[in-house]
Amino acid sequence: MAKTATSAFKKSSNWVVQAILIFGVLVTIFPFVWVALMGTHSRSDIFSSPPPFYVGDRLMENYAKLLEIMPFWTVLGNSLFVSVLGTLGAVLFCSMCAYGFFAFDFRGKNIIFGIMVASMMVPPVLTLIPFFLTVKFLGILDTHFALWFPGVANAFGIFLIRQYMVTSITRDLLDAAKVDGASELRIYWSVVLPLIKPALATLAIVMFIGLWNNFLAPLIVISSPDKYVLTLALRSVQSLANSPWGAVMLGTFLSMVPLLLAFVFFSKQMMAGLTAGAVKG
Amino acid sequence: MPNYSPPDKTDAKGVWIFGDGTPADYPVRKSSSKLISRKRRKALMPWLFISPYLILFGLFTAFPLGFSIFLSFQEWNPVSGLSGMKFVGFENYISAYDDPWLWKSLYNTVWLAVASGVPQHLIAIPIAYLLVMALKSGLRHIYTATMFIPFITSTIAVSLIFYSIYSTQSGILNQWLLLAADAPLIGWMFAWVHDVMPLRWLGSSSLIKPAIAFVVVWKYTGFNIVIYSAGFLTVSKELYDAAKVDGCNGWQQFWHVALPMIRPFVFFALTLTIIGNLQLFEEPYVLTAGNSGGVSQSGLTASYYLYLVGWEWLEMGAAAAISWMLFLFIAIVTSLHFYFNGRKGLEGNR
Numbered sequence: 001m002a003k004t005a006t007s008a009f010k011k012s013s014n015w016v017v018q019a020i021l022i023f024g025v026l027v028t029i030f031p032f033v034w035v036a037l038m039g040t041h042s043r044s045d046i047f048s049s050p051p052p053f054y055v056g057d058r059l060m061e062n063y064a065k066l067l068e069i070m071p072f073w074t075v076l077g078n079s080l081f082v083s084v085l086g087t088l089g090a091v092l093f094c095s096m097c098a099y100g101f102f103a104f105d106f107r108g109k110n111i112i113f114g115i116m117v118a119s120m121m122v123p124p125v126l127t128l129i130p131f132f133l134t135v136k137f138l139g140i141l142d143t144h145f146a147l148w149f150p151g152v153a154n155a156f157g158i159f160l161i162r163q164y165m166v167t168s169i170t171r172d173l174l175d176a177a178k179v180d181g182a183s184e185l186r187i188y189w190s191v192v193l194p195l196i197k198p199a200l201a202t203l204a205i206v207m208f209i210g211l212w213n214n215f216l217a218p219l220i221v222i223s224s225p226d227k228y229v230l231t232l233a234l235r236s237v238q239s240l241a242n243s244p245w246g247a248v249m250l251g252t253f254l255s256m257v258p259l260l261l262a263f264v265f266f267s268k269q270m271m272a273g274l275t276a277g278a279v280k281g
Numbered sequence: 282m283p284n285y286s287p288p289d290k291t292d293a294k295g296v297w298i299f300g301d302g303t304p305a306d307y308p309v310r311k312s313s314s315k316l317i318s319r320k321r322r323k324a325l326m327p328w329l330f331i332s333p334y335l336i337l338f339g340l341f342t343a344f345p346l347g348f349s350i351f352l353s354f355q356e357w358n359p360v361s362g363l364s365g366m367k368f369v370g371f372e373n374y375i376s377a378y379d380d381p382w383l384w385k386s387l388y389n390t391v392w393l394a395v396a397s398g399v400p401q402h403l404i405a406i407p408i409a410y411l412l413v414m415a416l417k418s419g420l421r422h423i424y425t426a427t428m429f430i431p432f433i434t435s436t437i438a439v440s441l442i443f444y445s446i447y448s449t450q451s452g453i454l455n456q457w458l459l460l461a462a463d464a465p466l467i468g469w470m471f472a473w474v475h476d477v478m479p480l481r482w483l484g485s486s487s488l489i490k491p492a493i494a495f496v497v498v499w500k501y502t503g504f505n506i507v508i509y510s511a512g513f514l515t516v517s518k519e520l521y522d523a524a525k526v527d528g529c530n531g532w533q534q535f536w537h538v539a540l541p542m543i544r545p546f547v548f549f550a551l552t553l554t555i556i557g558n559l560q561l562f563e564e565p566y567v568l569t570a571g572n573s574g575g576v577s578q579s580g581l582t583a584s585y586y587l588y589l590v591g592w593e594w595l596e597m598g599a600a601a602a603i604s605w606m607l608f609l610f611i612a613i614v615t616s617l618h619f620y621f622n623g624r625k626g627l628e629g630n631r
Contacts, residue, residue: 017415021424024408028428028503031442034453038445047451050460093333100330109327116334119342125560125584126608129352129591129601130345136359138340150341153333184326213435215563220592231437238441239570245445252438259433267426270433275507 032256039250046245058246065247069240072251074226075233078144079255082229083211086148090207091200094157099188101158102165103174116155124216132220146221147229148211157203160276164199165192202273205266209274212259230255353601360595373602383603385578386586387610392490393565393582394558397497401554402547405502409509410535425510428503436500440567443496447482447568455480483568486579493580496564501557505550512546513539548622555618559611560584583607 038046041056066072101113131150140146169192177187193200215231222228228236234255237248263270328335353374356367377383408428412421431439446454459478462471482492516539524538562584565574573589574581581589587607591600 014415017411021408021411021416024404025424025427027499028431031439031446031499032430032434034446035438035442046445047448049451049456051451051453051456097331097334100327104327104330106324106327112331112335116338119338122342122346123556123560123608123611125562125587125611126349126604127342127345128587129597129604130349131341132591133348133352133359133597134341134345150337153337155334155338158334184330188330209433213433213437215435215437219588231435234441235437235567235571238444238567239572248441249445252441256434256438260430263426263430263433267429268422271426271429271507274432275504275511 032260035249035253035256038246039253041246043245046249056246059250062244062246062250065244066251069237069244069247070228070233070251071226072233072254075228075230076255078227079212079230082144082148082214083208085144086151086211087204087207089148089152090154090157091204093153094203095161095193095196095200096188097153097158098161098165099192101162102169103184103187103192117159120155120159128216128220131217135221141221142223142227143221144227147214147217151207151211157207160203161196161199164196168199169195201269202276205270205273206276209259209270349601349604352598353605355598356596357598358595359597366598369598373599374606377599377602377606382578382581382586383583383606386574386581386583389490389565389574389579389581390559390561390583393494393497393561394555396490397494397501397561398551398554398558400494400498401502401505402550404498405505405509405550406540406543406547408502409506410513410539412506412510413513421510425503425507428506430503431500432504436563437567439500440496440564443492443499444483444568444570447492449479449481449484452482454482483570483580484576486575486577489568489575489580493561493565493568496568497558497561500564501554505554508546508550509543512543516542551622552615552618555615556611559607559614562588583610 037053037055039062040059041052042058042061045052045056045058101109135141135146135150138146173191174187177191182191213231214229215235218229218232219235222232225233225236234248234252237243237251352366354368354370356369356372358365412424416424446452449455455478458471458474458480462468462474464471480488482488520538520542521534524534529537561582565580565582565585566588569575569580573593574585583603584607587600587603590596590603
């Protein structure tokens with residue numbers, strides 16, 4: 001599309017453009033390379049001069065140390081558990097609610113939908129204390145349930161999926177299914193769900209990344225170290241006296257690996273999903 | 282002709298009738314209660330579908346919000362249980378108003394929001410433009426995807442990495458500055474380094490805010506680049522051609538053609554940045570090692586302060602009052618943004 005404009009750039013300034021972009025990429029990926037390298041060095045190597053810009057030989061040592069300062073695999077399992085349940089729950093319940101708003105006309109529908117959209121504007125900071133109190137009243141403090149469950153029917157997900165339904169499912173299709181004698185539940189499950197798979201995938205991506213990286217909710221909800229999730233466990237070893245930075249950096253790097261791997265394969269879907277609101281807005 | 286459609290209701294004697302009062306022509310086999318319950322079930326169906334949202338919204342948003350208004354007029358340490366609550370009127374609000382830490386944290390929040398918000402967009406817009414204009418879509422995707430990576434990684438992990446990069450005692454940033462100062466060709470540019478070393482990036486009140494701001498810029502610029510790339514891709518080639526016929530040079534094409542076209546995207550990205558930056562918590566929290574906002578609270582943001590008051594000092598009532606003041610603040614800033622940029626931003630030139 002930008003062919004003619006390209007020619008303007010091509011001649012004199014193309015290498016400048018490339019240099020700028022490559023500089024941007026270098027600044028972006030340097031911390032990732034650096035954390036991977038630090039994971040293979042001992043504490044004294046990391047802070048030696050000149051900085052060790054090569055792969056070190058202390059990987060196993062750091063790994064042993066990492067298991068010493070935190071139950072790494074338990075914590076990783078906790079993160080996985082919370083993220084998977086929260087994602088599955090959101091895909092199920094958000095699509096269910098979205099179907100409710102999409103397929104039916106009922107009294108109060110517009111008001112509820114309006115409140116729902118407005119609630120997306122409420123900054124999470126405001127709900128932090130009330131959220132904590134509810135969790136406390138319900139007696140689910142210090143449980144993983146309190147991390148994944150409250151978000152399974154969230155306004156963003158419902159809105160996202162309803163908008164997708166509006167563009168991809170016709171009234172005629174629903175009516176045809178009804179004439180064939182399908183119950184509402186059956187229409188939702190066998191007719192609608194298969195048709196909105198792309199939106200479900202988008203929601204799943206957004207939810208999983210959000211839950212995996214979540215820090216604030218675990219920080220105020222979880223107190224026992226064996227229930228920590230990755231973000232919380234990593235933060236808790238930051239201030240250890242004489243902290244073993246090689247081990248901490250190894251843990252930090254390992255905690256990022258799952259999402260980075262997923263990004264290598266699904267970068268298009270993940271970028272589209274995470275900017276869904278903005279780009280279509 | 283007999284009317285075989287299902288009757289609407291029963292009359293006083295329990296005979297099935299239609300809406301206009303005519304009795305049903307056929308015996309109704311189903312017991313009346315079953316039919317009514319089917320009708321009711323049909324009316325209940327939508328509520329059944331949206332019930333997960335209603336329940337969770339009521340439980341985790343609506344009720345708690347109301348309760349937090351109530352709580353902001355109480356003095357309450359959550360450890361003492363509900364009975365430990367004491368009504369104190371507006372005292373929480375008044376003492377928050379007199380609280381120098383709150384004002385300091387608000388100042389820091391605004392400082393950080395500007396210092397970490399403005400560069401994101403000043404960098405992202407030109408880079409997105411270059412990506413769209415100078416590269417084919419395959420290569421462009423590789424660049425945008427790479428720059429997007431920080432956005433998907435956890436803020437905690439990223440902040441921990443930068444915590445070690447910023448380390449005063451031979452963190453890599455200080456080491457590189459020293460190397461640059463001793464390097465033959467560029468050394469003169471970094472001659473000042475020796476005078477100021479060691480730079481305490483996270484340990485001095487003047488450097489910690491820029492250090493935090495850089496992490497935020499680093500993390501979110503890629504996200505904005507993706508949004509702006511999508512924006513620039515919506516600008517049609519004909520517009521550039523027409524501009525060129527009118528004698529626009531490359532800069533004018535960018536400034537007068539491309540930029541006005543992506544206004545809605547700028548508006549949206551700015552909104553996200555404003556709302557997000559005013560709630561900055563994780564970056565300052567990790568970079569100050571969770572230590573009361575760092576040296577003389579220079580890294581204390583409003584959300585961070587809210588956390589300290591509520592969970593470290595266990596004064597939930599005061600924290601609730603602060604959260605409402607912070608909400609008011611965010612609401613005012615956001616509506617100012619909507620008021621001044623909203624009309625232009627939303628209308629755009631699409």
